[in-house]
Amino acid sequence: MTRKSRDGATAIAAVATGLLFLSTGAWAQESANDQLNSCVKKEQILTTAKGAGIGALTGLAAMLVSHNKDDAVKGAIIGAAVGGAAGFATAYYTAIDTCYKKNPSWIPESQIQRTDSYENVKKQIHYKPSQGVVTRAGTVTVEGPVKADSQAVVNSTFIVMTPDGAEVPVTVGRKLYVVGTDGKETLVPFPGNASEQHTFEPGQQQDTVHIPIPHDAKPGSIYRVEFSVAADNKPASTSAQQFTISE
Numbered sequence: 001m002t003r004k005s006r007d008g009a010t011a012i013a014a015v016a017t018g019l020l021f022l023s024t025g026a027w028a029q030e031s032a033n034d035q036l037n038s039c040v041k042k043e044q045i046l047t048t049a050k051g052a053g054i055g056a057l058t059g060l061a062a063m064l065v066s067h068n069k070d071d072a073v074k075g076a077i078i079g080a081a082v083g084g085a086a087g088f089a090t091a092y093y094t095a096i097d098t099c100y101k102k103n104p105s106w107i108p109e110s111q112i113q114r115t116d117s118y119e120n121v122k123k124q125i126h127y128k129p130s131q132g133v134v135t136r137a138g139t140v141t142v143e144g145p146v147k148a149d150s151q152a153v154v155n156s157t158f159i160v161m162t163p164d165g166a167e168v169p170v171t172v173g174r175k176l177y178v179v180g181t182d183g184k185e186t187l188v189p190f191p192g193n194a195s196e197q198h199t200f201e202p203g204q205q206q207d208t209v210h211i212p213i214p215h216d217a218k219p220g221s222i223y224r225v226e227f228s229v230a231a232d233n234k235p236a237s238t239s240a241q242q243f244t245i246s247e
Contacts, residue, residue, distance in 0.1 A: 036099055036106050043095035086186035089178040089223075092214045097189035108192050108210070110172070116204035121159050129163035133232035135170055137239040138204070140227050145246035148217040151210040152243055156227035158207070160200045171197050172207060173228035173236065178221070185224060213245065221245040 100107045138157035146152045177185040230236035
């Protein structure tokens with residue numbers, strides 16, 4: 001590492017350390033777990049400072065001028081999160097992902113429940129045993145309105161069918177994207193289990209997840225959540241839904 005690189009890294013570390021001491025109370029994230037709350041806040045600051053030292057330094061300069069702790073910390077973080085809404089969201093959801101990896105017991109359990117029987121679904125889709133194992137993603141709905149510093153409740157339905165009505169292992173996948181003003185999508189770490197396998201009884205199921213929304217998410221920001229199911233080594237079936245942050 002060159003001297004210039006070392007100096008830059010030192011400056012970034014100094015900014016991050018300073019922000020950690022100044023950020024108490026400034027960036028509370030909605031969570032049932034205060035420890036997760038604190039972890040996310042600290043990891044977010046470190047992520048943005050390490051990824052954008054110049055922006056963080058700009059924010060620190062603003063702090064020295066404004067003498068307002070809350071505004072300064074907010075400005076430093078936003079200044080560091082280059083890339084607009086995508087960079088901002090990436091830092092936030094990367095922080096959650098890091099905290100979950102450090103503390104696996106904090107990861108919320110999936111909420112999946114059976115909503116319709118094998119026989120009913122068989123009639124609805126005209127299923128025949130010759131089709132083999134069938135998994136199909138249905139609708140994805142987001143309960144609204146979704147506001148900053150809240151949670152987006154996402155309900156995804158899917159069906160699982162087998163020739164003899166026996167249970168079958170199914171892989172459930174979840175992804176979260178941030179949509180920029182140019183329409184470009186950026187994949188961010190899913191705040192929870194991005195992929196997991198369960199053994200389901202044939203019929204229809206509903207998956208429910210709660211996606212935390214950043215404290216300072218701007219109204220009009222657009223997200224897209226994607227849900228997929230796969231079984232029996234067949235291609236995954238996928239469905240998705242966008243949602244917008246309200247005032």
